[in-house]
Amino acid sequence: MDEVLASVAETIKNFAVIYLVDITEVPDFNTMYELYDPSTVMFFFRNKHIMIDLGTGNNNKINWALKDKQEFIDIVETVYRGARKGRGLVIAPKDYSTKYRY
Amino acid sequence: MVFISSPNSTTIFFNLNPNTTTLYSLKQILQLQTRIPISLQHLLTPSNNSTYDDSALLSHLGITPYSTLALHVPLLASKPRLDFLNSKPPPNYVAGLGRGATGFTTRSDIGPARAAPDLPDRDDDEGDDKGYDENQKFDEFEGNDVGLFANSEYDEDDKEADAVWEAIDRREARLKQEIEKYRASNPKITEQFADLKRKLYSLSADEWDSIPEIGDYSLRNKKKRFESFVPVPDTLLETPVTDLTAVGEGRGTVLSLKLDRLSDSVSGLTVVDPKGYLTDLKSMKITSDAEISDIKKARLLLKSVIQTNPKHPPGWIAAARLEEVAGKIAAARQLIQRGCEECPKNEDVWLEACRLANPEEAKAVIAQGVKMIPNSVKLWLQAAKLEHDDVNKSRVLRKGLENIPDSVRLWKAVVELANEEDARLLLHRAVECCPLHVELWLALARLETYINAKKVLNRAREKLPKEPAIWITAAKLEEANGNTNMVGKLIERGVRALQREGFVIDRESWMKEAEAAERAGSVVTCQAIIKNTIGIGVEEEDRKRTWVADAEECKKRGSIETARAIYAHALTVFLTKKSIWLKAAQLEKSHGTRESLDALLRKAVTYCPQAEVLWLMGAKEKWLAGDVPAARAILQEAYAAIPNSEEIWLAAFKLEFENHEPERARMLLAKARDMGGTERVWMKSAIVERELGNNTEERRLLNEGLKQFPSFFKLWLMMVRAESRHGNKREADILMAKALQECPNSGILWAASIEMVSRPQRKTKSTDALKKCDHDPHVIAAVAKLFWHDRKVDKARNWLNRAVTLAPDIGDFWALYYKFELQHGTEDTQKDVLKRCIAAEPKHGEKWQAISKAVENSHQPTEAILKKVVVALGKEESAAENNRH
Numbered sequence: 001m002d003e004v005l006a007s008v009a010e011t012i013k014n015f016a017v018i019y020l021v022d023i024t025e026v027p028d029f030n031t032m033y034e035l036y037d038p039s040t041v042m043f044f045f046r047n048k049h050i051m052i053d054l055g056t057g058n059n060n061k062i063n064w065a066l067k068d069k070q071e072f073i074d075i076v077e078t079v080y081r082g083a084r085k086g087r088g089l090v091i092a093p094k095d096y097s098t099k100y101r102y
Numbered sequence: 103m104v105f106i107s108s109p110n111s112t113t114i115f116f117n118l119n120p121n122t123t124t125l126y127s128l129k130q131i132l133q134l135q136t137r138i139p140i141s142l143q144h145l146l147t148p149s150n151n152s153t154y155d156d157s158a159l160l161s162h163l164g165i166t167p168y169s170t171l172a173l174h175v176p177l178l179a180s181k182p183r184l185d186f187l188n189s190k191p192p193p194n195y196v197a198g199l200g201r202g203a204t205g206f207t208t209r210s211d212i213g214p215a216r217a218a219p220d221l222p223d224r225d226d227d228e229g230d231d232k233g234y235d236e237n238q239k240f241d242e243f244e245g246n247d248v249g250l251f252a253n254s255e256y257d258e259d260d261k262e263a264d265a266v267w268e269a270i271d272r273r274e275a276r277l278k279q280e281i282e283k284y285r286a287s288n289p290k291i292t293e294q295f296a297d298l299k300r301k302l303y304s305l306s307a308d309e310w311d312s313i314p315e316i317g318d319y320s321l322r323n324k325k326k327r328f329e330s331f332v333p334v335p336d337t338l339l340e341t342p343v344t345d346l347t348a349v350g351e352g353r354g355t356v357l358s359l360k361l362d363r364l365s366d367s368v369s370g371l372t373v374v375d376p377k378g379y380l381t382d383l384k385s386m387k388i389t390s391d392a393e394i395s396d397i398k399k400a401r402l403l404l405k406s407v408i409q410t411n412p413k414h415p416p417g418w419i420a421a422a423r424l425e426e427v428a429g430k431i432a433a434a435r436q437l438i439q440r441g442c443e444e445c446p447k448n449e450d451v452w453l454e455a456c457r458l459a460n461p462e463e464a465k466a467v468i469a470q471g472v473k474m475i476p477n478s479v480k481l482w483l484q485a486a487k488l489e490h491d492d493v494n495k496s497r498v499l500r501k502g503l504e505n506i507p508d509s510v511r512l513w514k515a516v517v518e519l520a521n522e523e524d525a526r527l528l529l530h531r532a533v534e535c536c537p538l539h540v541e542l543w544l545a546l547a548r549l550e551t552y553i554n555a556k557k558v559l560n561r562a563r564e565k566l567p568k569e570p571a572i573w574i575t576a577a578k579l580e581e582a583n584g585n586t587n588m589v590g591k592l593i594e595r596g597v598r599a600l601q602r603e604g605f606v607i608d609r610e611s612w613m614k615e616a617e618a619a620e621r622a623g624s625v626v627t628c629q630a631i632i633k634n635t636i637g638i639g640v641e642e643e644d645r646k647r648t649w650v651a652d653a654e655e656c657k658k659r660g661s662i663e664t665a666r667a668i669y670a671h672a673l674t675v676f677l678t679k680k681s682i683w684l685k686a687a688q689l690e691k692s693h694g695t696r697e698s699l700d701a702l703l704r705k706a707v708t709y710c711p712q713a714e715v716l717w718l719m720g721a722k723e724k725w726l727a728g729d730v731p732a733a734r735a736i737l738q739e740a741y742a743a744i745p746n747s748e749e750i751w752l753a754a755f756k757l758e759f760e761n762h763e764p765e766r767a768r769m770l771l772a773k774a775r776d777m778g779g780t781e782r783v784w785m786k787s788a789i790v791e792r793e794l795g796n797n798t799e800e801r802r803l804l805n806e807g808l809k810q811f812p813s814f815f816k817l818w819l820m821m822v823r824a825e826s827r828h829g830n831k832r833e834a835d836i837l838m839a840k841a842l843q844e845c846p847n848s849g850i851l852w853a854a855s856i857e858m859v860s861r862p863q864r865k866t867k868s869t870d871a872l873k874k875c876d877h878d879p880h881v882i883a884a885v886a887k888l889f890w891h892d893r894k895v896d897k898a899r900n901w902l903n904r905a906v907t908l909a910p911d912i913g914d915f916w917a918l919y920y921k922f923e924l925q926h927g928t929e930d931t932q933k934d935v936l937k938r939c940i941a942a943e944p945k946h947g948e949k950w951q952a953i954s955k956a957v958e959n960s961h962q963p964t965e966a967i968l969k970k971v972v973v974a975l976g977k978e979e980s981a982a983e984n985n986r987h
Contacts, residue, residue: 032205034206034208058208
């Protein structure tokens with residue numbers, strides 16, 4: 001996930017900034033945001049947590065590693081567009097639910 | 103040797119000994135190599151121990167030769183950690199709550215995620231501390247929630263708060279005691295009677311009932327809330343009928359009575375004029391709201407205009423006019439007066455002031471005006487206008503002239519008012535003051551005697567050498583005094599003098615002058631002008647065309663003399679031009695006298711003896727004048743001049759024939775035939791014989807004629823008609839067949855043959871005819887007639903229309919068409935045909951010419967001829983009908 005984030009940071013710099021947070025250094029939000037996964041991506045717009053319907057059941061965050069850069073850019077863009085319009089919940093361009101895998 | 107994988111996915115290697123190199127020196131080397139500042143470098147070492155310091159040897163960090171270090175630049179800007187971050191947060195601080203962040207719970211199985219403020223989750227110091235004392239007593243007030251403030255310290259604030267609360271408690275206890283004390287001394291009424299009330303339970307029901315009522319006295323004090331009204335029933339209204347109109351009328355009567363009383367007051371003094379009263383009311387101006395607001399707005403605007411720019415006269419005038427429109431004449435006067443004070447040198451303001459002033463004050467106003475601007479012509483004229491009698495007017499104007507001696511308008515005004523003698527004197531002075539005004543000179547010349555006028559004009563000429571009007575006036579003067587020979591000279595001299603002065607002479611303007619002279623009755627002047635100026639500025643080769651065009655124009659404008667003069671001049675130049683003679687003759691014929699025409703034609707034939715038209719015209723004029731011998735003489739002369747002209751022969755024959763001299767006519771024709779006359783001569787000969795009733799002779803002539811001119815259809819036609827007249831139907835048929843063989847393209851013959859055959863055959867005949875000559879109007883007309891007889895109205899109309907459009911020149915068709923419309927058409931269509939016929943001006947056609955050329959019809963309009971032809975057609979038809987029966 002780090003590679004993806006680092007490589008797209010430049011591409012999406014016009015509408016998004018990526019912050020890397022080490023939850024051992026900043027443990028303040030661990031409870032609030034249930035941060036215990038190896039990696040978690042959350043979206044904020046103007047200090048407000050933006051939820052995203054990924055089809056996984058957890059709309060709060062992405063807690064798995066995305067491999068595709070473009071996929072991630074698309075998600076960020078969707079979040080950005082939705083948030084600009086005042087939405088608190090946006091729908092991801094792709095469904096990441098596992099129901100198709102089984 | 104140490105490998106470093108850098109963030110841009112390249113691997114850098116350094117040759118160094120990990121046992122002797124410190125981490126710091128490695129970072130320095132890296133900074134040199136990759137330009138990443140040391141503070142941003144973050145090396146992931148194999149030992150993955152993040153708490154090393156820079157002075158440690160590389161070997162201590164588990165780095166061996168050939169090991170790979172990953173260099174990673176943290177995305178997080180590595181600012182120095184802010185100081186407060188190291189300190190302990192205040193109790194119950196939840197990160198993010200300040201900005202309104204709310205957590206979420208998705209996996210309650212793992213544990214409560216929401217940051218509950220009552221959970222001392224921040225304080226991990228006591229490890230397994232549950233946050234409250236399990237052994238504490240259940241508190242009455244707080245329950246188990248000692249924890250709410252359990253871990254807070256008791257500080258000064260709390261102490262103070264406790265003190266306040268205790269004080270309140272004490273105060274309440276004291277108040278309670280006081281009240282109790284007070285109640286003990288002053289018991290309540292209920293308490294006083296408490297013992298008695300207690301005994302009431304022993305009261306029986308009877309005793310309860312026997313307690314007397316106290317009665318309700320409160321009702322008396324209550325106000326009545328509302329009164330109720332009930333509508334009156336209709337029956338009440340029905341009995342005395344009130345007529346509203348009657349009431350209105352009654353009021354009118356009362357008013358009129360009042361007015362009567364006013365007018366017939368005993369003292370005889372009428373206060374109100376009863377008749378004028380109502381009209382006065384009507385004439386009162388009622389301004390609507392919109393207008394009033396407009397006026398208010400405009401008033402405001404204009405007020406600002408005159409305040410900001412008081413020296414601007416139009417502002418004052420507009421303001422005054424607005425007041426005038428608004429009906430406030432006094433305000434208007436006041437405004438314009440102020441305007442006059444502000445702009446005393448503007449004549450418009452004074453004029454406006456004069457207009458707005460009272461009639462009796464106007465004079466005073468204008469007097470002030472002329473005092474302020476003594477050289478304003480307008481003001482003087484206005485002043486003169488205000489005077490009522492001519493004497494005063496001219497006095498004012500003279501005064502004005504003292505101030506402005508060179509104003510032509512003032513001079514003119516003054517001269518108009520003066521009598522003839524005075525006017526002459528005035529004009530003498532006027533031409534001295536304004537010598538450059540032709541009108542004054544001319545007016546003076548008009549008033550003077552002949553001799554003096556001449557002098558005046560000479561002086562005028564000296565002053566104004568470039569003015570053609572003076573010369574023309576001089577010429578007119580000479581003409582009026584009988585010196586006709588001087589006129590030409592004068593004009594000639596004038597033209598020369600003007601040319602010398604470099605005055606560009608415009609032909610058009612001279613022509614206009616000539617026409618004006620003609621209208622003024624100075625014919626000689628007109629002629630002289632034309633003679634001297636008509637040739638100016640015209641190219642040699644254009645002369646004839648231009649002159650003819652000019653003459654035509656003049657004729658159209660009604661300037662006959664000018665046109666005549668132009669022709670006369672043109673004829674002096676082009677003596678032998680037939681066309682000009684003809685035009686001139688036409689002019690004389692239409693506008694001149696018989697004598698002048700005669701004289702002109704005589705002159706014409708002497709100069710152009712070969713023009714037979716001129717001869718014929720002359721002869722015809724004579725004949726129409728009833729002078730047959732003279733006509734005959736002219737024709738004889740013409741014959742002498744042009745011996746071989748068939749036209750003249752025929753004219754001579756016609757003259758004789760029409761004047762009932764058949765023998766002479768026959769002789770003339772015989773001569774003409776001998777001279778080798780054309781088919782027309784033969785035809786005419788045959789006609790003469792027919793008229794005289796010499797059938798044999800006629801037939802002989804026709805036969806002979808046909809031998810010479812077998813393709814001349816008219817001879818054939820006459821032959822056929824001659825036979826049918828004599829009842830030789832078979833003969834006629836044969837002849838017709840022959841004729842059609844000879845001249846198969848003659849529409850007239852075909853038409854005649856259609857007429858001749860019996861009715862059932864006509865259709866076939868007409869199809870034949872149409873096949874041979876499809877677009878011949880005669881055939882078309884014959885077909886139309888056929889339809890007409892069959893009562894096929896629409897078709898007949900179509901075909902007749904075709905005929906008249908194909909040959910609009912042939913009157914017969916027009917007559918036929920008109921007759922048809924009279925019978926079958928509406929009034930509109932009749933009028934339409936009539937109009938079209940008049941527009942087409944038909945000239946030809948057998949019957950048409952017979953009527954139009956008859957002497958008694960020679961000057962009839964087209965309409966009259968058409969009607970006559972129609973009548974003739976009707977007669978002919980009925981005659982044919984009679985013949986048939």
